[in-house]
Amino acid sequence: MKPFDDQSVARSCAVCCDVAADAVVRLGPESLAELRRNPGPVHGEPLPASFLKHADEQTVAGLCSVYQAIDRAGLQACCFRDWGVVAGPRFLGRPTMAAALQRFAAEGAWGVSPHLIPHRSLHSISGTVSQALRIHGPNFGVGGGPGGTIEVLLAATALLEGKRLPGVWMVLTCLDPESPPDEAGKVALGTQAVGLALALTPIRPSGSRLRLRIVRGTPDPESPTRGKNFEGNGAAAFDLLRLEALLHLLHGPRGGEMTIVRLLDSRSRIELSRIPATNALALADSQRQQGQPLLMVSG
Secondary structure, eight states: OOOOOOHHHHHTEEEEEEEEEEEEEEEOHHHHHHHHHOOSOOOSSOOOTTTTTTOOHHHHHHHHHHHHHHHHHTOTTOOOTTOEEEEEOBSTTHHHHHHHHHHHHHHOGGGSOTTHHHHSSTTHHHHHHHHHTTOOSOEEEOOBSTTHHHHHHHHHHHHHHHTTOSOEEEEEEEEESOOOOOTTSOOOTTOEEEEEEEEEESOOSSSOEEEEEEEESSOOTTSOOTTEEEEEEOSTTOOHHHHHHHHHHHTSSOOSOEEEEEEEETTEEEEEEEEOHHHHHHHHHHHHHTTOOSSOBOO
């Protein structure tokens, strides 16, 4: 196979979607016990009290962030049956696994809980969210370590377009800071479980919203840079905490349109935009007049 060098096509290789809902939660060890029983404002039939009994701390944070996003965006009446879920934990289950390996060495297989694999593996968060929201679409874990945020973004947007889904939940989690656990595998005091959830949907024709655009290819020299804030470079430094900061900036008191461009490398970037309702409607009308689909993928 030979590399593809058509620069005109490379410039147009982009995925664009709406962020219909978003939320970030930070949970300390003292609040996890209660949130396992009641992870948030659940719409519809309540979850069993034992649903999160054996779940990892990051799973609890991830599900709480999804419920918070639903509540803040007023999506309680939305049916998520055909949606997808893509989750990107960072070192999920590492504290518990460290203690389990010591018990295995001392006691053998009988010293390891059978709940370890289903609740502390890469796909545990996406599977838990899928069950909680009664989702029948695809769900899987992505990444698992440094750089996982970019992998989740690419997987979620590709899934949204490739499968023509009505929406995809993108869930990112981590422990902050990542301190060594105690001998029982409990996270250290002062450690927070962080969960960030984005509800990605095809571009809607109206309403004020956040928009996500992932572009692959050389920058277009004719593309205007006015009103855009360029920040940072390198995919490794773009993690959950950095994405949390960018969302906080977009939700800030400053009104009007704003676009933040995160350069990943010399040929790709991520754009997060805040688009007022009038501008969003005008953009959708312009796309229709030009015969462009509301969710565009080319190249």
